[in-house]
Amino acid sequence: MIENISQLPPWIFSLIGLAYGLIVGSFANVCISRLPKKESVVFPASHCPHCNKPIHATDNIPLISYILLKGKCRNCKRKISLIYPVIELITGLLMAAVFYRFGFSWECLIFAIVVPALVIITMIDIEHQIIPDAITLPGIIFGLAAGSYLNGWLDSVIGLVLGGGMFWLLAEGYLRMRGKMGMGGGDIKYIAAAGALMGWVQVLFIIFIGALAGGIFGGIGMGVKKLNFLSRIPFGPFLALATLISIFFGDPIVNWYLNLVTRQPL
Ligand SMILES: [Zn+2]
Numbered sequence: 459m460i461e462n463i464s465q466l467p468p469w470i471f472s473l474i475g476l477a478y479g480l481i482v483g484s485f486a487n488v489c490i491s492r493l494p495k496k497e498s499v500v501f502p503a504s505h506c507p508h509c510n511k512p513i514h515a516t517d518n519i520p521l522i523s524y525i526l527l528k529g530k531c532r533n534c535k536r537k538i539s540l541i542y543p544v545i546e547l548i549t550g551l552l553m554a555a556v557f558y559r560f561g562f563s564w565e566c567l568i569f570a571i572v573v574p575a576l577v578i579i580t581m582i583d584i585e586h587q588i589i590p591d592a593i594t595l596p597g598i599i600f601g602l603a604a605g606s607y608l609n610g611w612l613d614s615v616i617g618l619v620l621g622g623g624m625f626w627l628l629a630e631g632y633l634r635m636r637g638k639m640g641m642g643g644g645d646i647k648y649i650a651a652a653g654a655l656m657g658w659v660q661v662l663f664i665i666f667i668g669a670l671a672g673g674i675f676g677g678i679g680m681g682v683k684k685l686n687f688l689s690r691i692p693f694g695p696f697l698a699l700a701t702l703i704s705i706f707f708g709d710p711i712v713n714w715y716l717n718l719v720t721r722q723p724l
Contacts, residue, residue, distance in 0.1 A: 464562040475557025475570075476550045480520035482574045483549030487542050490581045493590045509534035520546040549577050552702075559706060568604045569705055572655065576698040579648065583694030589644030594651055601654030609657040621653025621661040622646055645693050652701050660704045663712055667700035668693065 463471075489499050491507075504513045511533040517523045524543040531538060552573050560566035575597065579589050598618065605614030629641040653661035676691055703711075 466562070468558050468561065471561065472554040472558035476554040478557075478570065479550035479553025479574070480546050482553065482570075483546035483577070484518070484520040486549055486574050486578050486581075487545050489578045490545070490585075493578070493592050494582055494586045494588065496592075506531040506533060506536075507538070508536040520550070545577065545581065549574055552577070555706070564607060568608070568655075571600070572604075572705070573702065576702055580695040580698045583644075583692040583698075587692050588642065589648050589694045591644075591647065594644060594647035597651035598647065598654055601651040605655045605657060608655070613657040614654045616658040617653030617656060617661045618650050619653075620658050621665065622650030624665065625649045641693065645697065648694065648697055652697065652704075656701070656704055656708065659712055660708045663708055664697065664700040664704050667703055668697040671699055672696040 466474075485499070488504060492499050502512065504518055505511060506513060508531060511531070514532075517527065517532055521543050524538065527538075529538055529540065529543075530536065553570060556569045556573055557566060560569060575593055579593060583589055602611075602614050602618065605611075605617060608614075609617075625641060625646040629639065629643075629646060632641065633639060649661065649665065652664055656664065672691065672693055675696070679691070
């Protein structure tokens, strides 16, 4: 059975990833709306945000139900936000990419857990400006275990301490100078988890890309909308995006850069 799966052509394997991602994306929607309220993500079953009527299993098929019901609740006929199917589709496509990139492997299993968490973190941070402990704390444990498998335990521990330590120092420095929190504790725990998972080289890459993306977005925001230096832009989405880039392209980009600077491959 396992040999059969590992011998599947990559495109069939990524279709399995797509199906898995659509289902997980549906669960991600539940997490996005319930985790900030500290509600259980298991009970009760999904219900309509307007009339609270439980959604029947046959009306809860990712993407397909939304299209068949034309984006309306079967009971009260009110419109269901387009964000739900969009989250399902994004998670589905990302999982198709993960399955394609990593094939039938432990890496695939690890990132099949991590990538949906990145989607959830992004959406919750945009809506509520927090990254819940319910994700980051298990994330640190998972990061240490998975990171030890991927890069060795030492690299994992250094990644955790380096990432978490840098953000903690930044937050402390900002607090001392300005007398208020600039970076949330959620960001610190997040980067500690990301460092444990990806190792010390990639956590520096993630911080660099996250700061770059956040800076570009903030710059555009100041030009287009009336954001200013004091506007609170959630950093989580940029860190999540940078982590995603690190997962798919981190090693080749870092090697290319080191080659450019030192003419020595890592
Ligand atoms: Zn309804």
